[in-house]
Amino acid sequence: MTTEIQSKNTQIQKYVDLLKNPEKGPKKKRALARLITFIENGGPEAAKEIIPQLYPLTGKAHIIGITGAPGSGKSTLTSEISNHYLEQGLTVSVIAVDPTSPFTGGAILGDRIRMKKNFTNPNFFIRSMANRGQLGGLAMATKDVIHIIDAYGSDIIIVETVGVGQSEIDIFKSAHTTLVITPPGLGDEIQAIKAGLMEITDIFVVNKMDRDGADKRVAELETMLDFGENIQIENDYSQAKVVRCDGWRPPVIKTNGLTGENVPILLENIHRHFIFLEETGFKKKRLQFRYKHYIIEILKYFLVKNVEEIVFSNEKINEFIEKLLAYEQGSDPYTISEAILEVFLNRYFS
Amino acid sequence: MTTEIQSKNTQIQKYVDLLKNPEKGPKKKRALARLITFIENGGPEAAKEIIPQLYPLTGKAHIIGITGAPGSGKSTLTSEISNHYLEQGLTVSVIAVDPTSPFTGGAILGDRIRMKKNFTNPNFFIRSMANRGQLGGLAMATKDVIHIIDAYGSDIIIVETVGVGQSEIDIFKSAHTTLVITPPGLGDEIQAIKAGLMEITDIFVVNKMDRDGADKRVAELETMLDFGENIQIENDYSQAKVVRCDGWRPPVIKTNGLTGENVPILLENIHRHFIFLEETGFKKKRLQFRYKHYIIEILKYFLVKNVEEIVFSNEKINEFIEKLLAYEQGSDPYTISEAILEVFLNRYFS
Numbered sequence: 001m002t003t004e005i006q007s008k009n010t011q012i013q014k015y016v017d018l019l020k021n022p023e024k025g026p027k028k029k030r031a032l033a034r035l036i037t038f039i040e041n042g043g044p045e046a047a048k049e050i051i052p053q054l055y056p057l058t059g060k061a062h063i064i065g066i067t068g069a070p071g072s073g074k075s076t077l078t079s080e081i082s083n084h085y086l087e088q089g090l091t092v093s094v095i096a097v098d099p100t101s102p103f104t105g106g107a108i109l110g111d112r113i114r115m116k117k118n119f120t121n122p123n124f125f126i127r128s129m130a131n132r133g134q135l136g137g138l139a140m141a142t143k144d145v146i147h148i149i150d151a152y153g154s155d156i157i158i159v160e161t162v163g164v165g166q167s168e169i170d171i172f173k174s175a176h177t178t179l180v181i182t183p184p185g186l187g188d189e190i191q192a193i194k195a196g197l198m199e200i201t202d203i204f205v206v207n208k209m210d211r212d213g214a215d216k217r218v219a220e221l222e223t224m225l226d227f228g229e230n231i232q233i234e235n236d237y238s239q240a241k242v243v244r245c246d247g248w249r250p251p252v253i254k255t256n257g258l259t260g261e262n263v264p265i266l267l268e269n270i271h272r273h274f275i276f277l278e279e280t281g282f283k284k285k286r287l288q289f290r291y292k293h294y295i296i297e298i299l300k301y302f303l304v305k306n307v308e309e310i311v312f313s314n315e316k317i318n319e320f321i322e323k324l325l326a327y328e329q330g331s332d333p334y335t336i337s338e339a340i341l342e343v344f345l346n347r348y349f350s
Numbered sequence: 351m352t353t354e355i356q357s358k359n360t361q362i363q364k365y366v367d368l369l370k371n372p373e374k375g376p377k378k379k380r381a382l383a384r385l386i387t388f389i390e391n392g393g394p395e396a397a398k399e400i401i402p403q404l405y406p407l408t409g410k411a412h413i414i415g416i417t418g419a420p421g422s423g424k425s426t427l428t429s430e431i432s433n434h435y436l437e438q439g440l441t442v443s444v445i446a447v448d449p450t451s452p453f454t455g456g457a458i459l460g461d462r463i464r465m466k467k468n469f470t471n472p473n474f475f476i477r478s479m480a481n482r483g484q485l486g487g488l489a490m491a492t493k494d495v496i497h498i499i500d501a502y503g504s505d506i507i508i509v510e511t512v513g514v515g516q517s518e519i520d521i522f523k524s525a526h527t528t529l530v531i532t533p534p535g536l537g538d539e540i541q542a543i544k545a546g547l548m549e550i551t552d553i554f555v556v557n558k559m560d561r562d563g564a565d566k567r568v569a570e571l572e573t574m575l576d577f578g579e580n581i582q583i584e585n586d587y588s589q590a591k592v593v594r595c596d597g598w599r600p601p602v603i604k605t606n607g608l609t610g611e612n613v614p615i616l617l618e619n620i621h622r623h624f625i626f627l628e629e630t631g632f633k634k635k636r637l638q639f640r641y642k643h644y645i646i647e648i649l650k651y652f653l654v655k656n657v658e659e660i661v662f663s664n665e666k667i668n669e670f671i672e673k674l675l676a677y678e679q680g681s682d683p684y685t686i687s688e689a690i691l692e693v694f695l696n697r698y699f700s
Binding site for chain 1: 394397398401402405406408409634637638641642644645646648649650652653654656657658667668670671674675677678679680681682683684685686687688690691
C-alpha cells in the first residue's frame with residue numbers, strides 16, 4: 001500500500017468515525033460532505049472502504065424519488081416538500097442527480113438557489129451529483145451516497161433526477177416512493193409516461209396546477225391508470241415491473257410548487273404510500289429488488305476489474321491464446337471466451 | 351428462439367457463406383458490408399454468430415493503425431497509402447473509426463470524399479464506424495470488423511482513428527504497425543506524445559512536410575526517441591508497454607499526404623516494420639497481447655450480461671439479500687459482493 005492510499009484511508013476513517021457519532025453538528029455534516037466527495041472521486045474502491053462501516057446504521061430513512069422533465073418544476077417542488085418536512089422537525093437531505101450534465105459534483109446547480117433559505121438549517125443537507133464518468137457509474141454512486149446519508153441520520157432523503165431515459169428507472173431502484181411530475185402542456189410527455197414510467201410511478205404529480213390544462217392532464221392520467229389496471233405487466237426480472245405494487249393505485253395530485261398549494265396533500269399521500277409498503281410487505285420486496293441491483297452493479301464493476309487482471313496474470317490463458325493462434329475452427333476468441341465463461345459460471349452458480 | 355432471431359440468423363448465414371467463397375466480386379463485397387452492419391447493430395451477440403465461422407480464414411492481413419489529431423491530414427494520407435497498395439495489385443480496406451462522433455455507421459464521413467476515386471475499385475473497401483453506444487463498445491466492434499475484413503481476404507487493413515484518449519491505445523491493440531501522425535505546428539501535441547503515445551508508436555509521421563516547422567518537429571521527435579531509449583518502461587500488463595519492440599527504433603518520416611511526397615518511403619518503413627515483427631518473434635507476442643485484450647472484452651461483455659441474469663434467477667442470492675436486510679456489520683452490499691466474487695474467481699482461476 002502506498003503512502004498516498006494509506007493517508008487517504010486514514011482520512012476516510014476519520015470522517016467515517018465522525019459520521020458514526022450519534023450527536024449531530026457541523027462537524028458531522030462536513031464529514032458527510034467529504035465522504036460523498038470520496039465516493040465521487042474514488043468510485044466503488046472508495047465505497048468499499050466506507051459502506052461496510054456505515055451500513056449497520058442505514059435502513060432508517062424514507063427515500064423519496066422525484067423525477068420529471070426539465071421545466072416540470074421539480075426543484076421548486078422538492079424545495080417545498082423539504083420545507084414541510086423540516087417544519088415537522090425532521091432531518092431532510094436532497095440529492096440532485098443530473099445524468100445529462102458532466103459538471104458539478106459538490107457544486108450547486110443554478111436552480112438550487114431557491115433552496116437557499118435552507119442552507120443554514122442544520123437539519124438540511126443538499127448535494128448535486130452529475131455524470132462525470134464516475135467509476136462504476138452515476139447510478140451506483142447515487143446508491144452509495146444514499147447509504148451514507150441514511151447512516152448520517154437523515155429522516156427523509158429526496159433523490160431528484162431529470163427524467164431522461166434510464167435515470168427514472170435508476171431512481172425507482174433507489175427510492176421507497178417514486179413521484180413522477182408531469183405538468184400540464186408539456187406536449188407529448190404523456191406518451192413517454194405510457195411507454196414505461198407507469199410501472200415505476202407511485203404518485204403522479206401534476207405540478208403547476210394553476211396552468212391551463214391541469215385538470216385535463218389529471219383526467220388523462222386517471223384514464224391511463226384505469227386502462228393500466230387491466231394491462232398484463234410482463235415479468236421482466238431486470239426491470240422494475242416485478243415489484244409494481246398490486247393493490248396500490250397511484251394517486252394523481254395537483255400541486256403548485258411555487259405557492260405550496262396542495263403540497264400537504266402530496267405529503268399525506270407519500271406517507272400513505274410508505275405505510276402501504278410496510279403493511280403489505282412490499283417494502284421488503286422492493287428492498288430485495290433494490291439490493292439485487294446494488295449487488296449486480298458492484299459485482300459488475302469488480303468482475304470487469306478482476307477479469308483483466310486475471311487474464312493477464314493467469315498462466316492458463318496462454319494455452320487458450322496458443323490455440324487461437326492456430327486459426328482453426330473452434331479456436332476463435334468467441335468460442336474460447338464462451339468456454340472460459342461456462343466453467344467460470346457453472347463452477348460457482350451451479 | 352423467436353422467428354425474428356431465426357430469420358436474422360438465416361440472413362447472417364447467407365452472408366457468411368458468401369464471404370467464405372474464395373472468389374471475389376460485388377456479391378462478396380456486399381456480404382462484407384452487411385455482416386459489418388450486423389455487428390454494429392447486434393454487438394457481441396451477432397459477432398458470436400459470425401466470428402467463429404470466419405476465424406479460420408483470418409490472420410493473413412497486414413493491419414496498419416493510423417492515428418493523429420484532427421487536422422493532421424490522416425484521411426488524406428490514408429487515401430494516399432491506399433492508392434499505393436492498390437497500384438501494387440493488393441486489396442485494401444479502410445476502417446475509419448471516430449469515437450467522438452455518435453453518427454454514421456455505414457455512412458461515409460465528409461472527408462472521405464477524397465477517397466472517392468477508389469470507391470468503384472473492386473479491390474478497395476471503406477467503412478466508417480462511429481461511437482453509437484454499441485453493445486460491447488466501439489473498440490470491440492472494431493476488432494470484430496477487422497476479423498471479418500481479414501476473412502474477406504483484404505491484404506491490407508488500415509484502421510484510422512482520431513487521436514483522442516483511449517482510442518490510440520485501442521488502435522495499437524488491433525494493428526500490427528501503428529503510425530502516429532504529428533504535423534508541424536500543432537501546438538503542444540508533442541506533449542501528448544511524450545505522455546503516452548511513445549509506447550504505442552511504430553512509425554512517426556510528420557505530415558504536411560511543406561509547412562514551417564516540419565524539420566523542427568522531426569528533430570523534436572528524434573530527441574525524444576534518443577531520450578526514450580533510456581527510459582525504463584513500467585511493466586504494466588494492462589497497457590501497451592509490455593509489447594513495445596526492443597530493438598526497433600521508430601523511424602520519423604516526413605510526408606505530404608496531398609502530393610504523395612515521401613509516401614513510398616513511408617510504405618518501405620511499414621514493410622520493414624512488418625518484416626522486423628516476423629523475424630524477431632514480436633509479431634506473435636503482439637498477437638498474444640491483442641487476443642488477450644479481445645478475450646477480455648468478450649468476457650467482460652458476457653460476464654456483465656450473465657451476472658444480471660444469474661443474480662435474478664439464482665436462489666442463493668436470496669440468502670445473501672436476507673443477510674443484507676438484517677443491517678448488521680459484515681452484511682453490507684460490498685462485503686457480500688466481495689464474498690460472492692471471491693468464490694466466483696477462486697473456483698475458476700485457482
